[in-house]
Amino acid sequence: MESIDFSQPARQSSKGILVIFALNTFKFIRRYFVLFLALGLSLSKSESPSFLSTTSLILIALGVFVLIFVLAILKYLNFKFHLDNDQFYLSSGIINKDMTIIPKSKIQNIHIKQNFIQQIINVVSLTIETAGDDKAEIEINALSHSVALNLKKQLFISRPISDNGLGDEPVQSALFFKASMKRLLLEGISENHIKSFLIIVSFVFGLYNEFENYLQDLGISDHFQTSVNIESGSILNLLLANVFIIVFAILGSMLFSVINTFISNFNLEVIENDNTIEINKGLFNKLSLILVPVKIQNIIIKTNRLKQYFGLHTLSIKQAMVNKKQQKNFKIVALEKHQVMHLVQKVFTRYADVDSYEKPEFYYIRLLTFRSILVGAFVNALAFFIFGNYFWLINIIIIPWIVLFVHFTYKKASYQITDEYLTVNTGFIDRVRNISELKKIQSVQIKQSIFQKRNEIASIHIATASDKVKILCVKDQNAKAILDYLLFKVESQDRD
Numbered sequence: 001m002e003s004i005d006f007s008q009p010a011r012q013s014s015k016g017i018l019v020i021f022a023l024n025t026f027k028f029i030r031r032y033f034v035l036f037l038a039l040g041l042s043l044s045k046s047e048s049p050s051f052l053s054t055t056s057l058i059l060i061a062l063g064v065f066v067l068i069f070v071l072a073i074l075k076y077l078n079f080k081f082h083l084d085n086d087q088f089y090l091s092s093g094i095i096n097k098d099m100t101i102i103p104k105s106k107i108q109n110i111h112i113k114q115n116f117i118q119q120i121i122n123v124v125s126l127t128i129e130t131a132g133d134d135k136a137e138i139e140i141n142a143l144s145h146s147v148a149l150n151l152k153k154q155l156f157i158s159r160p161i162s163d164n165g166l167g168d169e170p171v172q173s174a175l176f177f178k179a180s181m182k183r184l185l186l187e188g189i190s191e192n193h194i195k196s197f198l199i200i201v202s203f204v205f206g207l208y209n210e211f212e213n214y215l216q217d218l219g220i221s222d223h224f225q226t227s228v229n230i231e232s233g234s235i236l237n238l239l240l241a242n243v244f245i246i247v248f249a250i251l252g253s254m255l256f257s258v259i260n261t262f263i264s265n266f267n268l269e270v271i272e273n274d275n276t277i278e279i280n281k282g283l284f285n286k287l288s289l290i291l292v293p294v295k296i297q298n299i300i301i302k303t304n305r306l307k308q309y310f311g312l313h314t315l316s317i318k319q320a321m322v323n324k325k326q327q328k329n330f331k332i333v334a335l336e337k338h339q340v341m342h343l344v345q346k347v348f349t350r351y352a353d354v355d356s357y358e359k360p361e362f363y364y365i366r367l368l369t370f371r372s373i374l375v376g377a378f379v380n381a382l383a384f385f386i387f388g389n390y391f392w393l394i395n396i397i398i399i400p401w402i403v404l405f406v407h408f409t410y411k412k413a414s415y416q417i418t419d420e421y422l423t424v425n426t427g428f429i430d431r432v433r434n435i436s437e438l439k440k441i442q443s444v445q446i447k448q449s450i451f452q453k454r455n456e457i458a459s460i461h462i463a464t465a466s467d468k469v470k471i472l473c474v475k476d477q478n479a480k481a482i483l484d485y486l487l488f489k490v491e492s493q494d495r496d
Contacts (some may be wrong), residue, residue: 004150006083009091011076015121016142021072022117023141028068081140083154088128090138100138106130108295108319110152111326112145112288119286124148128155129326152290173278176339179268183312183334187265188258190306192429197253265333270343277346279332287329293347295319297440297466301340301433313340317347320465327466348437351421357414363457364473365410372402415471417482419489422462424469434469436462439493444486446479462486 074094081090088107090100111127118124118141126148128138143151179187266283277291298318307313317330332343344351376398383391409428416423422441424434445461452458458479460471471482 003154004147006081006151006154009080009082009089011080012140013123013142013144014076015123016079016140017069017072017076018121019118019123019125019141020075021069024068024072025065028064079140081138088138088155102128102130102138104155107155109292110155110290111329112148112152114282114286116284118142124286126151127326156290156292173271173273175269176272176277176342177268177270177332177335179265179334183310184261184265184268185258186310187307187312187314187334188261189254190304190310190312191254191257191261192304193250193253193257194429197249261333264329268333270332272346277343279330281329289329291317291319291330291347296347297436297464298469299344299347299435300467301344301435302427302430304427304430311336313337315340315343318464318466344435348421348435351435352418354416354418357416357423357425358474360410360413360471360473361457361475363452363455364413365406367473368406368409369402372405376402413472417485422469422486424471434467436464436467436469438486438489440464441486441490444483446483448476 071094075092078094078097079090079092081088083089086104088102088104090102092098092100107128107130109129111129112124113127114124121142122144123142124145126140126143140148263283265281268281269279271278271280275293277293279287279289279291281287296317296319300316300318302314302316303312312333313335315332315335318327319330335343341353376395379394379398380391383394405428409426412425412427412431414425417438420438422436422438426432426434441462442465443461443463446458447461448458452473456476457473458476459473460479460482462469462471471479474482
């Protein structure tokens with residue numbers, strides 16, 4: 001790949017006008033979607049003001065799109081970037097002109113993305129992130145793939161570029177892992193479907209609240225109440241209805257998980273370079289992400305019983321990043337156990353998985369039981385208003401759920417502190433392992449409630465630049481000893 005000179009201010013591809021226009025149009029429609037839908041329903045029932053005719057609405061819509069297109073052109077013309085020594089410069093703005101300067105050493109990550117529109121017109125976007133703001137500092141919306149790769153490579157070089165190329169030795173790359181369609185299907189099936197179920201329920205209730213009056217006009221609510229009459233039905237009919245709802249919810253959640261897994265991780269590849277790890281994935285939004293081990297704060301390994309049966313593990317990477325949404329993309333699914341450990345040891349070279357883990361005190365079981373009973377009482381109260389005198393039937397599910405939750409949550413809770421690493425295991429359905437380097441810990445706190453203090457129990461809250469972990473319910477004296485040890489290890493480190 002030939003080196004490209006980025007020393008002179010340059011614009012992105014002219015196709016960027018279309019990308020900026022499409023993105024701004026999408027944001028505008030998403031922001032005012034409910035308003036447009038309500039207006040459309042009003043027109044269908046002839047309840048809109050007389051001056052809002054179909055012709056006038058079309059003219060208003062055309063005027064809005066023309067304005068968005070003009071703004072896209074102005075934004076494109078005023079968007080210029082270049083490299084100067086070890087700094088990246090960006091000038092932007094339509095009325096207020098901004099100049100952003102980012103030292104290469106402060107760059108946390110560089111992502112190459114390609115959404116559906118960019119795939120059609122054959123361009124990619126390049127996002128540059130640091131750890132200094134609540135959003136990505138720079139996003140270049142339209143570059144050719146070769147230009148984006150070249151710019152990304154030069155941004156990761158901290159010394160001047162030589163005449164014969166990029167100033168570095170050729171990078172050795174090898175395809176380490178590629179997820180097959182079968183493994184992605186198994187990954188979707190074995191996901192924790194509770195999260196998917198909650199997303200679906202939130203979406204349905206959100207739509208119902210927005211269009212409740214319109215649904216009442218159509219008589220959908222009355223028709224549903226007639227079909228499912230709780231008062232006149234027997235206990236058996238009620239149970240059958242609940243079983244049907246549960247089965248339907250499980251199948252819907254499973255389908256949602258499978259589709260989401262395929263879309264997010266389509267054509268997932270992990271490429272191992274000399275000093276970095278590259279992740280490529282995505283169907284409608286193609287992503288190319290670079291992981292630099294020195295900037296990684298935490299590694300999270302996740303699996304569950306069903307995933308273990310299929311030989312599936314998920315590896316998530318935590319960095320000091322500003323874009324929390326982008327952080328979710330630093331996840332590699334469908335890995336085998338030996339592949340997970342290989343990647344862990346590439347990032348944390350001295351990490352060794354030993355079996356000597358410490359458990360929380362018995363007080364943790366009491367705490368979990370108390371919290372579960374509170375949740376169960378709330379669900380019973382909610383069921384009373386929904387099902388009336390049959391509300392107690394919900395406890396057929398709740399009581400076993402509480403017992404299983406307390407048992408497995410305590411069983412999976414443990415921690416380990418070695419000379420260089422902190423490992424914390426948690427989970428109920430999933431088994432989650434959080435690994436962090438002691439030298440990257442930024443704060444350690446001991447916290448106690450009045451009940452914990454009476455029982456000489458404390459919890460330790462540990463934070464890095466990207467994540468927080470907790471060691472829950474240990475003896476007061478042990479908590480203080482752990483605090484002193486962690487602070488000593490942080491302060492005595494002589495490495496960067």
